[in-house]
């Protein structure tokens with residue numbers, strides 16, 4: 739009996755406002771942890787479900803995304819895949835960049851180079867599952883700070899992510915949606931969809947629920963960084979958000 743089973747996807751809260759994404763494929767028994775900033779809550783979330791982590795995928799080198807790599811590998815034997823990032827992820831078993839493939843069971847994904855937040859930052863897209871892991875590049879109604887790249891770099895990254903199918907679920911690294919939404923409705927005061935998205939995010943957070951995943955279609959409609967017409971406008975908005983007290 740061959741029954742097509744969807745991949746299970748869980749957002750595990752970690753550190754102060756990170757999400758580590760656990761993705762489980764029942765058919766193969768594989769479980770991937772994406773961007774484990776710490777190990778304990780991730781190992782527990784997997785154990786609670788009877789899952790064993792077989793792979794770790796990283797989107798960029800920041801410690802709140804890779805801090806749990808070594809401990810998870812020691813506990814489970816998982817292999818660790820991520821971007822080169824000039825050697826700043828010392829726990830990697832395999833380095834991937836633009837166009838390189840990953841897989842969980844029979845489900846395939848592709849790395850997309852989106853350097854801007856960090857120079858080597860990647861997103862990982864699984865088209866068959868309609869999932870993209872965006873790390874700290876694309877957030878719900880936001881984008882990452884430009885630590886190592888320029889507004890033009892982030893503008894280019896937004897074009898790549900915007901081009902994914904609208905139903906693609908956006909799994910990002912932080913619960914920043916309410917803060918981002920408060921800025922989004924200031925950046926685009928006539929955007930009713932952003933207002934509605936902010937109201938929904940506030941309701942979900944009041945109930946203690948994650949606001950994620952978002953979707954590419956929702957980001958096209960509400961995200962002031964994806965919606966910026968030029969890299970200059972994106973840069974102005976990023977600078978405004980950096981000092982925004984919402």
Ligand SMILES: [Zn+2]
Pocket residue numbers: 798800855874
């Ligand atoms: Zn980061």
